[in-house]
Amino acid sequence: MSEDTIRGEDLQPLSEIDRLIHEPARLMIMAYLYVVEAADFTFLMRQTGLTWGNLSSHMSKLEAAGYIEVEKEFVGRKPRTMLRLTKEGRKAFQEYRKQMEQVFGELPE
Amino acid sequence: MAQNLDLKELERKAFRSTFQDGLLDIFLGAVLLLFAVTPLLTDLGLGDFWSSVVMGCGWLVAWLGLALAKRHVTVPRMGRVKPGPARRARHSRMIAISTVVLFAGVLAGFAVYLLPQPDTRLLDWLVPALLGLVTFGMFSLCAHLLDLPRLYGYGVLVGLAAPAGELAYRHGAAAHHGWPIAFGIAGSAIVVVGAVTLARFVRAFPVVREGEP
Numbered sequence: 001m002s003e004d005t006i007r008g009e010d011l012q013p014l015s016e017i018d019r020l021i022h023e024p025a026r027l028m029i030m031a032y033l034y035v036v037e038a039a040d041f042t043f044l045m046r047q048t049g050l051t052w053g054n055l056s057s058h059m060s061k062l063e064a065a066g067y068i069e070v071e072k073e074f075v076g077r078k079p080r081t082m083l084r085l086t087k088e089g090r091k092a093f094q095e096y097r098k099q100m101e102q103v104f105g106e107l108p109e
Numbered sequence: 110m111a112q113n114l115d116l117k118e119l120e121r122k123a124f125r126s127t128f129q130d131g132l133l134d135i136f137l138g139a140v141l142l143l144f145a146v147t148p149l150l151t152d153l154g155l156g157d158f159w160s161s162v163v164m165g166c167g168w169l170v171a172w173l174g175l176a177l178a179k180r181h182v183t184v185p186r187m188g189r190v191k192p193g194p195a196r197r198a199r200h201s202r203m204i205a206i207s208t209v210v211l212f213a214g215v216l217a218g219f220a221v222y223l224l225p226q227p228d229t230r231l232l233d234w235l236v237p238a239l240l241g242l243v244t245f246g247m248f249s250l251c252a253h254l255l256d257l258p259r260l261y262g263y264g265v266l267v268g269l270a271a272p273a274g275e276l277a278y279r280h281g282a283a284a285h286h287g288w289p290i291a292f293g294i295a296g297s298a299i300v301v302v303g304a305v306t307l308a309r310f311v312r313a314f315p316v317v318r319e320g321e322p
Binding site: 027031032034035036037038039040041042043044045046047052078080082 | 114116119120122123126184185186187188189190191192193194196314317318
């Protein structure tokens with residue numbers, strides 16, 4: 001077998017990738033929440049370029065997985081939704097990064 | 110994908126987005142305009158005490174204006190973000206170093222006045238030069254620690270204002286060591302940049318109301 005051939009075990013980490021995070025929109029959301037302490041809905045909408053509905057739907061999935069926590073509050077009479085990564089979410093994101101680096105690092109040129 | 114995801118750059122982008130409203134520029138320009146206007150108050154017959162009161166009130170109004178505008182203009186358009194621990198540590202460093210630099214500048218200024226001077230012409234130029242250096246240093250420090258390169262440009266502009274004002278004063282072209290003209294020009298230029306940035310920001314980012322698509 002030549003060195004350039006991709007072996008099955010090289011791709012093993014791919015099967016362990018967290019598919020919930022791997023989706024591009026959710027990956028962006030997780031990445032933004034990873035680098036800040038907390039952000040509100042509007043901020044994430046502006047940064048990711050997602051629509052309100054789209055962001056909301058991804059948020060629900062991440063919240064259901066326990067990766068983010070959602071805090072609803074009222075500032076005056078206006079509602080505000082603050083979002084932050086949970087410990088579990090932070091750990092899952094770090095794990096995801098490690099796995100992706102491993103996958104691309106081990107692939108032959 | 111993960112390999113192309115530069116988290117440092119992402120954090121910088123998130124943080125800098127909170128400064129694209131031009132409000133900081135307007136605030137800095139307004140403060141410089143205060144430095145330009147305050148010396149003129151003595152011409153109107155106000156003593157040092159009342160000039161200082163006007164200066165203090167001006168600072169307060171500028172701060173309040175900045176806080177209110179952030180709350181009512183920026184947050185409804187750009188949202189709210191709490192920076193991470195690394196950014197907060199950077200802020201604390203900036204405040205600590207700025208305080209030390211400011212103190213050193215004030216001490217150096219006092220020293221220049223208190224120490225015996227062999228040549229008074231040296232003193233005339235030393236103070237504006239020192240003021241220019243300290244302000245340039247402060248702006249550069251903020252530019253570096255806040256990741257806002259345009260503050261370097263402001264640093265050059267403001268750093269040159271005091272020596273340029275002194276030069277105009279020495280040639281009889283300006284009163285009050287040239288502060289009204291030099292800081293007036295620098296402050297106005299920065300306010301104009303801020304106002305244009307704010308107008309663009311408001312046009313580019315309409316208000317978002319939670320729950321609306």
